[in-house]
Amino acid sequence: MLVKTFGAAVQGINATLITIEVNVSQGIRFMIVGLPDNAVRESHERVASALKYNGYDLPRKQVIINMAPADIRKEGSAYDLPLAIGIMAASEKIPHEELENYVIMGELSLDGSMRPIKGVLPIAIKAREEKFKGFILPKENAREAAVVNNLDVYGVENIKEVIGFFKGETTLEPTIVNTREEFYQHLNLSDIDFSDVKGQENVKRALEVAAAGGHNIILVGPPGAGKSMLAKRLPTILPPLSLHEALETTKIHSVAGNIDSDTSLISQRPFRSPHHTISDVALVGGGTFPQPGEISLAHNGVLFLDELPEFKRTVLEVMRQPLEDRKISISRAKFAIDYPASFMLVASMNPCPCGYYNHPTRECVCSPGVVQKYLSRISGPLLDRIDLHIEIVPVPFEKMAELKPSESSDAVRQRVVKAREIQARRFRDVDGVYNNAQMSSKLLREHAKIDKPGSELLKNAMLKLNLSARAYDRILKVSRTIADLDDSENIMPYHLAEAINYRNLDREGWAG
Numbered sequence: 001m002l003v004k005t006f007g008a009a010v011q012g013i014n015a016t017l018i019t020i021e022v023n024v025s026q027g028i029r030f031m032i033v034g035l036p037d038n039a040v041r042e043s044h045e046r047v048a049s050a051l052k053y054n055g056y057d058l059p060r061k062q063v064i065i066n067m068a069p070a071d072i073r074k075e076g077s078a079y080d081l082p083l084a085i086g087i088m089a090a091s092e093k094i095p096h097e098e099l100e101n102y103v104i105m106g107e108l109s110l111d112g113s114m115r116p117i118k119g120v121l122p123i124a125i126k127a128r129e130e131k132f133k134g135f136i137l138p139k140e141n142a143r144e145a146a147v148v149n150n151l152d153v154y155g156v157e158n159i160k161e162v163i164g165f166f167k168g169e170t171t172l173e174p175t176i177v178n179t180r181e182e183f184y185q186h187l188n189l190s191d192i193d194f195s196d197v198k199g200q201e202n203v204k205r206a207l208e209v210a211a212a213g214g215h216n217i218i219l220v221g222p223p224g225a226g227k228s229m230l231a232k233r234l235p236t237i238l239p240p241l242s243l244h245e246a247l248e249t250t251k252i253h254s255v256a257g258n259i260d261s262d263t264s265l266i267s268q269r270p271f272r273s274p275h276h277t278i279s280d281v282a283l284v285g286g287g288t289f290p291q292p293g294e295i296s297l298a299h300n301g302v303l304f305l306d307e308l309p310e311f312k313r314t315v316l317e318v319m320r321q322p323l324e325d326r327k328i329s330i331s332r333a334k335f336a337i338d339y340p341a342s343f344m345l346v347a348s349m350n351p352c353p354c355g356y357y358n359h360p361t362r363e364c365v366c367s368p369g370v371v372q373k374y375l376s377r378i379s380g381p382l383l384d385r386i387d388l389h390i391e392i393v394p395v396p397f398e399k400m401a402e403l404k405p406s407e408s409s410d411a412v413r414q415r416v417v418k419a420r421e422i423q424a425r426r427f428r429d430v431d432g433v434y435n436n437a438q439m440s441s442k443l444l445r446e447h448a449k450i451d452k453p454g455s456e457l458l459k460n461a462m463l464k465l466n467l468s469a470r471a472y473d474r475i476l477k478v479s480r481t482i483a484d485l486d487d488s489e490n491i492m493p494y495h496l497a498e499a500i501n502y503r504n505l506d507r508e509g510w511a512g
Contacts, residue, residue, distance in 0.1 A: 001023070001024055001025075001089075001090050001091070001092060001096075002021065002022070002023045002090065003021075003022055003086055003089040003090045003096040003099060004019055004020065004021050004022075004086070004099065004100065005019075005020045005022070005082040005083075005085055005086040005089070005099050005104055006018065006019060006020065006082065006099075006100070006102065006103050006104065006132070007020055007078070007079055007082040007103060007104060007105050007123075008103060008105065008122075008123040008126050008127070009072055009073075009074055009075070010118070010119035010122050010123065010255055011072075011335070011337060012255075012290075012337040012338055012339060013122055013248075013251045013252055013255055013292070013339065013340070014122055014126070015119065015122040015123045015125065015126035016069075016072060016126070017103075017126060017130055018067055018068070018069075018072070018074065018079075019067075019068045020065065020066075020067055020068075020079070020082050020083060020086050021065065021066040021067075021068065021086075022063065022064075022065050022083070022086035022087055022089070022090040023063070023064045023065075023066075023090060024059050024061050024062070024063055024087070024090040024091050025061060025062050025064075026061060026062060027061060027062025028060070028061070028062060029062050029063075030044055030058075030062075030063045031063070031064050031065065032044075032065045032067065032083075033064070033065070033066050033067070033070065034065075034066050034067030034068055034069075034070040034074060035067070035070060035071065035072065035073045035074055036067060036074045036079075037073060037074065037075045037076070039075065039076050039077045040067075040074050040075070040076070040077075040079055042077075043077065043079060043080045043083055043108075046077070046080050046107075046108045046109075046110060047080055047083055047084040047087065047108060049110040049111075050080075050084060050108040050109065050110060050111065050112035050159050051084060051087075051088070051112070051159070053110065053111045053112050054111075054112045054158070054159060054160045054163075056088065056093065056163075058087065059087065059090075059091035061091070063087060063090070065083060065086070065087075067079070075289055076107075076117070076118070077107040077108075077115075077117075078105045078106060078107055078117040078118070078119075079105070080106060080107050080108040081104050081105060081106035081107070081108060081114070081136070081159065081162065082104040082105065084108065084159060085099070085104055085162060085163070085166070086099075088163060089166070094163055094166045094167050095166060095167065095168075098166055099166070101132060101133040101134065102132060102133060102134045102135065102136050103123065103126075103127040103130075103132050103134075103135045103136070104135075104136045104137075104162070105117055105120075105123060105135075105136075105137050106136070106137055106138045106156070107138070108159060112158050112159040112160060113157060113158050113159075114137075114138035114139065114140075114156055114157055114158065114159070115138060116138050116140040116141050116261070117137070117138060117141060118254065118255060118256070118257040119254055119255045119257075120137060120141040120144045120145045120254055120259075121144055121145065121147070121148070121247075121250055121251050121254040121259075122251055122254065122255065123135070123137075123145070124144075124145035124146075124147075124148040124151060124153065125148055125251075127148075127151055128148050128149075128150055128151045132151070133151075133152060134151065134152035134153065134154055134174070135151055135152070135153050135154070136154045136156060136162060136165075136172075137153070137154070137155060137156070138155065138156065138157075139155035139156060139157050139261075140155075140261040141155070141259075141261070142154070142155025142175040143155075143175060143177055143261065143262070143263065143264040144250070144254060144259050144263065144264060145175075146174075146175040146176060146177040146264060147177055147179045147247070147250070147264050147265050149179070152174045153174055153175045154172040154173075154174055154175070155175050156172065177264045179243075179264065179265060180243070182264055182265065182267075183243060183246060183265050183267050184267075190235075190236050190268065190409070192232060192233050192236060193233065193236060193408055193409045194233050194236065194237060194406060194407060194408060194409040194412055195405050195406045195407065195408045195409070196229075196233070196406075197226060197229060197230060197233065197406060198395055198406065199395035199396070200226055200230065200392065200395060202390075203219065203226075203230055203390055203392055204230070204406075204407075204412070206388055206390045206502060207230060207233075207234055207237065208237060208412050208415065208416060208485070209388065209478060209481055209482055209485065209498075209502070210234070210344070210346075210387070210388055211234060211237050211238050211344075211412075211416045212415070212416045212419035212420065212481050212484060212485050213387075213419070213423070213435055213436035213437050213477065213478065213480070213481030213484070214344060214434070214435035214436065214437040214438065215344075215387035215388055215436070215437045215477070215478060215481065216323070216344060216345040216346070216347075216385060216386045216387055216388070216437070217344075217345075217346055217347070217386065217387065217388040217389075217390065218308065218346075218347040218348065218349065218383075218386050218388070218389050218390070218505070219231065219346070219347070219348040219349075219390050219392055220348075220349055220350075220351050220389065220390065220391050220392065220504065220505070221348075221350070221351070221391060221392030221393065221394075222350060222351070222355045222356050222359050222362070222392075222393075222394060223350065223355045224394060225392040225393060225394050225395070226392065226395065227306070227348035227392060228304075228306055228348065230392075231302070231304045231306075231346045231348060232271065232273075232304070233409065234271075234302050234344070234346060235268065235269040235270075235271050235301060235302050236409035236413070237409050237412040237413045237416055238269050238301075238302075238344075238413070238416065239413070239416060239417045239420050240413075240417075241266075241267060241268070241269055241300060245300045246265050246266055246267055247265065248299070248300065248340065249266045249270060249299055249300045249301070250265050250266045252292050252296050252297060252299055252339070252340070253266060253270075253297065255291070255292060256291060256292050256297060258297070269300060269301040269302065270297060270298050270299065270300065270301030270302070270343075271298075271301055271302045271304065272294050272297050272298040272301070272302070272303050272304065272343075273303075273304040273305075273306060274294045274303075274305070276305075276306070276307050276310040276311045278294065278311070278315060279315065280312075280314050280315045280318045281293065282294065283295060283315055283318065283319065284296075284318050284319070284322060284328050284330075284341075285328055285330055285339050286330045290330050290332070290337050292339045293328070293339075295319065295322050295328060295341040295343060296328060296339040296340060296341050298341075298343040299339075299340045299341055299342055299343055300342060300343070301343060301344070302343065302344050302346055303343045303344070303345050303346070304346045304347075304348075305345070305346070305347045305348070306347075306348050307348065307349060307350070308347040308348065308349045308378055309349050309350075309374055309375070309377040309378060313377065313379070316378065316379065316382055317379065317381075317382070319345075319382065320381055320382055320385065322341040323345065323382075323385045324385070325341075326340070326341055326342040326432075326438075327339065327340050327341050327342075328341045345385075345386065347386065349378075350374075351371065351374075351391075352364055352366045352370060352371040352374050353366055353370060353374055354366050357371050358391070359393070359394075360393055360394070375505070383505065387437060387474045387477060387478055387502075388478060388502040388503075389502060389503055389504040389505040390502060390504065391504050415485055416485075418485075418487070419481065419484040419485045420435065422484045422487075423435050423436055423484060426447060427443075430443065436477050436478075436480050436481045436484070437477060437481075439477055439480075441473070444473060444476055444477065444480075447480060448476040448477065448479065448480045448491060449490075449491070450476070450479075450491050450496065451490070451491075451493075453493050454491060454492070454493045454496050457493050457496055457497065457500075458472075458475065458496055458500070461496075461500045465500070467500075467503060471503045474503065475496065475499045475500055475503060476491075476499075478499040478502055479491050479495045479496045479498070479499035482495040482498050482499060483495045
């Protein structure tokens with residue numbers, strides 16, 4: 001007898017429907033076709049053991065399974081459950097009429113219990129698009145899939161529950177999640193706050209400007225100055241995730257298997273901080289079976305690279321294109337996958353190998369030329385994509401001992417949100433541009449015009465501070481953001497002056 005069950009294969013952050021055709025006929029062999037990988041082929045042993053443990057046997061006949069479309073590679077153990085249910089139906093041990101209404105996915109243990117799988121959210125979205133009635137999957141993944149409305153999501157703990165459901169002996173309760181209520185309930189929950197940071201008011205201001213315009217930023221300072229502490233608090237002043245952004249972010253983390261059983265939808269902006277020993281594939285994504293990398297996991301959030309010069313040169317260089325395109329394309333011989341990668345880059349570094357160049361009280365012990373050599377580990381093209389360069393000095397004891405609380409993240413966020421709303425109106429007719437950092441040269445000429453006093457100020461700054469040519473556009477972009485924070489339609493000279501102050505690494509002779 002021939003029956004069909006339905007599963008899905010995840011490619012990138014989207015799913016493709018897989019039809020699993022099971023034919024049980026006279027003979028003695030078991031065969032799976034349709035480009036299955038080793039994990040799918042090994043499902044025979046898991047399925048046989050799970051059914052045996054729960055009082056059923058594999059049919060002692062020929063079992064041929066085709067996984068269509070046959071030109072898409074089927075990977076992983078998530079096909080165990082649809083294969084098992086298909087075999088049971090094809091051998092007439094359970095009715096097959098209702099199978100066409102459900103997408104079924106899940107990995108089986110040898111005793112028939114269910115193990116969690118990856119990529120549940122894209123599969124649930126595909127199931128709804130294809131007008132399926134329901135989605136049967138492991139209970140640990142049920143809340144993640146239940147954010148998709150107009151789809152019955154049934155979380156099961158054992159294959160026996162699924163068999164009983166199709167035989168009409170047991171009833172499965174759908175998992176229900178009030179997506180909007182849960183999303184807005186957890187939207188502003190955070191354990192950290194800008195008010196935790198004592199002093200460093202100039203750095204906080206720079207981070208506010210970066211958040212308001214979506215600018216990349218690098219923090220340069222000695223050990224213990226607070227670079228990491230400040231960077232970790234940047235997501236708390238970014239605008240809250242929209243429901244669309246949350247869904248897109250959750251899809252990426254679902255594909256990577258980063259969603260736990262208690263989470264339905266990611267409501268906080270991601271903050272990723274990979275170690276400097278990371279490989280280029282782990283950073284941008286890829287591998288034999290492509291997976292999203294750190295830049296995609298930081299999508300709609302912050303990617304923090306601590307001790308930037310310590311990263312391998314090749315690792316940093318592969319980021320150049322994603323920083324511009326805000327996506328990463330991974331190409332293989334037979335397919336290509338696009339992962340979104342729209343993130344804010346925040347980097348930190350010591351000014352020199354010993355860490356104390358330009359320190360107010362400690363002497364730098366690095367030999368001449370070492371500081372410049374250390375900075376040159378970061379290529380010009382990468383540094384060109386970083387709009388704000390901020391020097392940090394240690395906080396004096398008097399500031400650390402102050403009992404007066406600093407400004408909270410919520411107060412800063414309100415100003416950032418207001419500035420982002422101005423930019424949203426400005427670029428509403430421009431595709432792919434959402435903030436000042438994404439402005440092209442044409443948009444810059446249109447929206448970042450400066451008057452004669454401002455032009456004179458910028459000219460004098462370029463000459464006196466020996467700023468590089470690449471600093472010119474960056475200063476205009478940042479000054480446009482500062483003007484937006486000031487709710488000013490025009491860029492004033494004092495906006496330019498502040499933006500000029502944020503280009504420390506472009507000053508000739510900064511590193512000796």
